Amino acid sequence: MEEIRERPAGGEPERSADGLQARTGPVGAADEARPGSVDDAFAAPADAPWQRLPTALAWYRRLVTSAACLAVGGGGVLLLLLWGQPLLAGVWAGLLLVAAVVLWFLAGRFQRSWGYAEASAELYLTYGVLVRQLVVVPYGRMQVVDVTADLLEQALGIATVRVRTAASTADTRVVGLPLADAVQLRDRLAARSESFSTGL
Structure with a gap:
């Protein structure tokens, strides 16, 4: 394989013997958005944006x-x-007070991490x-779709959509949706x- 050289000024990027385009210069925004990045791995499908x-x-x-x-803190203190x-x-x-404060702030991050997208052939879920x-x-693998809401969810006006698939351990939930x-x-x-x- 021949050595990759820098791009001549105003010219096309040189290619190595295997035909791959040479990359020169510092890593920038274009590199961050290239396929294979973390954000690309968790991106929404091309035909449907994330619904938050x-x-x-x-x-x-x-x-x-x-x-x-x-409950845990009060019980532990009493004992x-x-x-x-x-x-x-x-x-x-x-x-326990520190844990409660940390979990309080993480709840916002947790909520913002959730998203779902209804593509043409599959349901995508990220969290x-x-x-x-x-x-x-895949829509064709779904067997049961139901809506559940415990007492607190009902009070907040939200519910959970649960999707059960052919594999008994592969259940998917879309949580926190308005009813x-x-x-x-x-x-x-x-x-x-x-x-x-x-097959329709």
Whole structure:
């Protein structure tokens, strides 16, 4: 393979013996957007943009995690006081307070990380803060599509659309949707599932 040389001024980029275009100069914005980057790996499909979820999902997460921290913190403090460990009780309460604050702020990041896209043949779903995930579910593989909402979700006016596929362990959820949007998404996915499974 011959050596790659710099691009002559005003000319075409030189190519190596294997026909690959030579890249010269510092890494810039064009390099960041090139295929193979992290953002490209988690990009929306070409025919459908990401649909993001409302802030009610963040408040749902904040209320759930705060209640969990309060229950665990209060129970731990009570036990430590009964065991005659007031210093440890204070440390435990402080740690749970820090955890509650961190989870409170992470709830916003969690909500902003969620998105779904209805492509022509698949449902795309992305989420994750520390670990990003991209899930692609073909419409023809969907077997059951339902809407669920616990008491807190009902109070916040949101619901979860759950998609069950042929693989029992491959269940997909679109969380935090406004109730009306969740019902409409359920109906669209159910109709597409039936159309693709019957070959229409």
